[in-house]
Amino acid sequence: xxxxxxxxxxxxxxxxxxxxxxxxxxxxxxxxxxxxxxxxxxxxxxxxxxxxxxxxxxxxxxxxxxxxxxxxxxxxxxxxxxxxxxxxxxxxxxxxxxxxxxxxxxxxxxxxxxxxxxxxxxxxxxxxxxxxxxxxxxxxxxxxxxxxxxxxxxxxxxxxxx
Numbered sequence: 001x002x003x004x005x006x007x008x009x010x011x012x013x014x015x016x017x018x019x020x021x022x023x024x025x026x027x028x029x030x031x032x033x034x035x036x037x038x039x040x041x042x043x044x045x046x047x048x049x050x051x052x053x054x055x056x057x058x059x060x061x062x063x064x065x066x067x068x069x070x071x072x073x074x075x076x077x078x079x080x081x082x083x084x085x086x087x088x089x090x091x092x093x094x095x096x097x098x099x100x101x102x103x104x105x106x107x108x109x110x111x112x113x114x115x116x117x118x119x120x121x122x123x124x125x126x127x128x129x130x131x132x133x134x135x136x137x138x139x140x141x142x143x144x145x146x147x148x149x150x151x152x153x154x155x156x157x158x159x160x161x162x
Contacts, residue, residue, distance in 0.1 A: 074115040077104035081161055082148055095152045096159050100126075102147050109149045117159050123152040 079099045081087075087097035100109055106124040113121045131145035153159065 074108075075112045077101050077108040078112045078116065078149075082146075083161070090150065091159075094155065094157075095150055098149050098151065100147050100149045104147065104149065106149075109151065113151055113153075119157045119159060120154040121151050122154055125150040125152075 077100050079101060082097040082099045084097070090097060098109070104126075106126060109124050109126075110121045113119055127148045127150065129146050129148060132143045134141050134143055
């Protein structure tokens with residue numbers, strides 16, 4: 001029976017049963033060596049298959065992400081690429097759109113672009129998108145505003161978001 005949307009694999013169950021049996025054997029052997037000492041630690045089995053099948057495997061969208069690696073404090077101003085139809089059209093002409101932190105400025109975004117994507121920014125434009133009031137399922141709410149940076153890169157350079 002799946003609990004919380006997860007179902008264990010048969011191999012996982014078998015290896016778990018074998019591991020607990022081996023663990024019980026080692027505890028009994030340890031008791032023979034140390035008669036008066038109680039053992040409260042429970043060592044984990046060495047190898048258990050971590051294959052878990054979920055009912056909605058692949059349903060989560062990964063979306064474009066920033067390059068992997070540690071870049072230090074230079075890249076703290078960029079949150080993620082802002083992907084829309086309009087930004088896709090702009091990217092064909094060499095202007096890329098990113099969602100940035102509220103305290104980011106043009107120079108910090110330019111430094112982050114050099115560090116992350118190894119491109120030379122020619123122009124950086126900052127845009128504040130205001131928050132909007134929405135009405136969903138009979139309730140009022142707001143959609144938070146974001147700060148965008150539109151970065152124009154040098155001709156011939158390109159950013160791939162994969």
